[in-house]
Every structure is written in C-alpha cells, then in structure tokens.
Amino acid sequence: MKNELDPGLPRHVAVVMDGNGRWAERRGLPRLAGHQAGYRAVKTLVREAGRRGIRHLTLFAFSSENWGRPADEVAALMALFLKALRREVADLHRHGIRLDFIGDRDKLSLPLRRIMEDAQRLTAANEGLMLHVAVSYGGRWDMVNAAKRLAVATARGDLDPRSIDERTLAAQFTLGAVPDPDLFIRTGGEYRISNFLLWNLAYTELYFTETLWPDFDKRAFSAALSDFAGRQRQFGQVSAARFVDYA
Ligand code: IPE
Numbered sequence: 432m433k434n435e436l437d438p439g440l441p442r443h444v445a446v447v448m449d450g451n452g453r454w455a456e457r458r459g460l461p462r463l464a465g466h467q468a469g470y471r472a473v474k475t476l477v478r479e480a481g482r483r484g485i486r487h488l489t490l491f492a493f494s495s496e497n498w499g500r501p502a503d504e505v506a507a508l509m510a511l512f513l514k515a516l517r518r519e520v521a522d523l524h525r526h527g528i529r530l531d532f533i534g535d536r537d538k539l540s541l542p543l544r545r546i547m548e549d550a551q552r553l554t555a556a557n558e559g560l561m562l563h564v565a566v567s568y569g570g571r572w573d574m575v576n577a578a579k580r581l582a583v584a585t586a587r588g589d590l591d592p593r594s595i596d597e598r599t600l601a602a603q604f605t606l607g608a609v610p611d612p613d614l615f616i617r618t619g620g621e622y623r624i625s626n627f628l629l630w631n632l633a634y635t636e637l638y639f640t641e642t643l644w645p646d647f648d649k650r651a652f653s654a655a656l657s658d659f660a661g662r663q664r665q666f667g668q669v670s671a672a673r674f675v676d677y678a
C-alpha cells in the first residue's frame with residue numbers, strides 16, 4: 432500500500448540486515464565488531480525512516496536459524512540486543528516510536544524478554560514510526576504458529592474450518608494487523624529471503640544491494656527508496672498506465 436503522505440514512499444519497509452561478519456572480517460576485526468557497527472546503522476535507519484514518514488519498519492535482527500551459530504557469537508549478539516535496548520528505549524519513546532518484537536520469545540533470556548515487554552508496553556500509545564524487531568524469528572515458525580492457533584480455535588468449536596480464508600489466516604501471523612511490506616531491502620549481496628516474512632512478502636518489491644549492513648547509510652537508504660518510487664506495481668493485474676495504452 433502507498434503512503435498517505437507521498438504515494439512514492441513505502442508505508443512498510445522490511446530489512447534483512449546482512450553482512451556484519453564480512454564487514455568486520457575485511458577489516459581484520461572479530462565478527463562482533465561488525466555487529467556493533469551494524470547497531471549504529473540501525474540507529475541511522477530508524478531515524479531516517481521516522482523522518483521520512485514511513486509508518487512501519489521491520490528489521491531482521493536474528494533468525495530462527497541463527498541459533499545454530501557458534502555459542503560465543505550467539506551470546507555476544509544477545510548481550511548486544513540487551514545493551515542496545517537498555518540504551519535506546521527511552522530515547523525511542525521520546526521520539527514517539529512504537530516498539531514491537533516478533534519471534535519466538537521462549538528461546539530468549541528472561542532479562543531480554545522483560546525489557547522487550549516493558550518497551551512494548553511503554554511505547555504502545557505512540558503514534559510515530561512503528562518499529563518491529565524480528566529476534567529469534569522465522570517465517571516458517573510464524574506459519575506454524577498461525578496454523579496452531581487456527582487448529583486450536585476449530586478444535587474448541589470457535590471456528591468453522593470451512594470458513595477459513597486468506598483473511599482469517601493472515602490475521603494469525605505476528606504482523607497480522609500490519610499492512611504487508613511494500614519494500615524489502617537485503618544488504619550484503621545475497622539474493623535470498625532466508626526465512627524472513629514468508630507470508631507477508633507475497634507482493635513486496637524486492638531490493639538487493641551489495642552494500643554490507645554496517646555501511647548502509649542515509650544515502651544507501653535514499654537509493655533504495657528512489658528505486659522503489661520507480662517501480663510499477665501490478666499485483667497480478669493490468670496497471671493503470673498500460674490500461675490507458677490499450678484503451
Ligand atoms: C547479519 O550479518 C547479522 C545477523 C545475522 C545477526 P551476518 O552476521 O550474517 O554477516 P555475514 O553475512 O556473515 O557477513
């Protein structure tokens with residue numbers, strides 16, 4: 432869906448922030464240094480997205496599969512998330528940003544879960560940018576959850592299985608109440624979804640860049656937005672422009 436303020440601006444941007452490890456390795460630094468530099472890039476992007484009037488920003492911070500990384504990297508990333516939240520939540524709140532965390536919380540530490548819940552509660556009434564952070568998230572996990580919820584509702588007799596349609600199912604996903612992403616950005620030069628928002632990306636415009644995540648700055652974001660503004664979205668139909676051509 433287009434943005435009310437500017438029809439060329441996406442309402443919802445989803446980002447796979449990839450390339451932190453390579454950024455560090457190229458500098459002869461430990462991978463953690465790349466994740467720390469990535470944190471700075473997140474701050475820049477959140478500020479820019481808010482300033483431009485984007486409504487929803489969904490950031491892929493840690494996937495279901497990232498649990499399979501070496502234990503020290505996983506621990507360092509979890510410590511970084513905790514530190515970043517402790518540092519940033521009050522400031523994000525001051526800027527009217529609403530925080531939302533998606534993913535399998537059961538796998539996260541208690542302090543991390545607590546700070547996420549507190550941050551969601553604190554910022555729940557904010558009306559600025561809505562920032563969805565995907566931690567321990569997988570598109571397939573999201574689908575399994577959605578299926579389970581519907582199964583429970585039908586087993587209880589609360590839902591007639593014959594009445595299940597796209598809307599019923601869509602509402603069960605963690606971003607069920609949010610418009611689908613208009614623009615997907617993946618940095619780091621890999622051309623894949625890596626189990627991000629599988630359901631929600633059905634008609635999203637995809638943008639891939641070789642830029643490594645820590646180098647993704649204001650200009651790089653502008654380039655992605657300009658590219659998006661030039662896209663012709665059809666949603667399986669015939670665009671207005673072409674329709675005029677044949678009329
Ligand atoms: C993305 O950067 C951050 C996370 C997955 C947590 P990577 O750590 O995947 O960086 P590369 O792909 O190894 O360069």
Ligand code: IPE
Pocket residue numbers: 447448449450491492493494497621623625
């Ligand atoms: C995707 O990056 C996940 C995040 C950015 C959090 P990965 O580095 O984990 O993806 P693959 O392994 O290249 O597919």
Ligand code: MG
Pocket residue numbers: 449450451619
């Ligand atoms: Mg990677």
